[in-house]
Amino acid sequence: MSEQPLKLAVIIGSTRSGRFGPTAAEWFGAQARSRTEVSVDVIDLAQTWLPDVLPGDDATEQPGPVAELSPWLAGADAFVLVTPEYNHSFPAPLKNAIDWFYEEWQAKPVGYVSYGGLAGGTRAVEALRPVLNELHAVSMRTSVSFPNYPDTFGTAGTPANEERYAKVAHGMLDxxxxxxxxxxxxxxxxxxxAGAAE
Incomplete structure (x- = not known):
């Protein structure tokens, strides 16, 4: 078995102006970086410029942004998707990013960090689970959710009751x-x- 640190890609799933995703990703990334068995890359979908029109089955070349992101995803051993909840689901840019790739997700674990109102983004996570299952990824049972995130985080960049949230985050990291x-x-x-994508 390889003794190299596990390559964890933390993906910020919202591209909306004024989004909270980078704050949540930075906090979770710090939790992950405190562990010697994990190395962390943060991928911000707002900076990947993935096209929102997928090619037909006869396409022979990937668009440049897709070709640039593919090695980062392929090289990851595990993923954490950081997502808000929009209308009881996850944002369109995250679905677009998932759909551009296939083999990159296969046989890899996926964790979730969500945020929102009273539900803390948990309905977005429940919508993501069958999508990643279809791609032969393995969703983690434990997830991190931040309900009413403006109140939970305030302006400090760390959650109130951080010890509790850190315990959940490290449970998911385990x-x-x-x-x-x-x-x-x-x-x-x-x-x-895995069979061919449909």
């Missing part, structure tokens, strides 16, 4: 590391047998 190491070892041993 799951990600376990699954990430197991799936990485198996991918190195044998290619994942």
């Amino acid at each position: 799951e990600l590391v376990w699954w990430g190491e197991a799936l990485r070892a198996q991918r190195e041993r044998r290619a994942y047998p």
Whole structure:
């Protein structure tokens, strides 16, 4: 089994002006970076410029932004999607980013950090789970959610009752590391047998 740190890609799923996503991603990234078994990259979809029109089946080349992002996703051993909740689901740019790729997601664990009103973005997470399942990824049972996030975070960039949130974040990281190491070892041993995308 590889002893290299697990490569964790934290993806900021909102591109909306004034979004809270970077704050949540920065806080969670700090939690992850405190662990020696994880290395962290943050991918901000607002800076990837992925096109919102997908090509037909006869396309022979990827658009430049897709080709640039692909190695980052392919090289990741695990993902954390940072998402708000829009209309009981997750934002369109995040779905667009997911749909541009296929093999990059396969046989890798996915965790979720969500934020919103009273529900804390949990309905967005529940909408994401079957999408990632279809891509042969493995969703973690534990997720981090920030209800009423402007009050939870205030202006400090860290949540009130940070100890509680850190405990949940590290619980999810424990799951990600376990699954990430197991799936990485198996991918190195044998290619994942997923069928063609539909």
